[in-house]
Amino acid sequence: MTENQENARLTAWVRGRVQGVGFRWWTRARALELGLTGWARNTDDGRVEVVAEGSRVSCVKLLELLRGCDTPGRVDGVVERWSEPRGSLGGFVER
Known part of the structure; x- marks a missing residue:
């Protein structure tokens, strides 16, 4: 399997004015468009x-996309962590 095809788990913490502005809904929509599962x-x-x-x-x-300028609200920074996928996620939800 090439690096482009391998699966991964991304955990990202987004700071800025990202609560109460539709950011989680927007993230869910982008993730589903990309075929990702999670929350x-x-x-x-x-x-x-x-x-x-x-x-x-x-x-x-x-x-x-999370770091881009087209998000709802205002993103001041994103910190990410990469890990092995657990495969236990289904769909993409707002929690």
């Missing part, structure tokens, strides 16, 4: 945590 949830400190599994290429694209 997005608000954290108590004002960030949004995104967990996505699927092809590494699609996860990288989602990360680029």
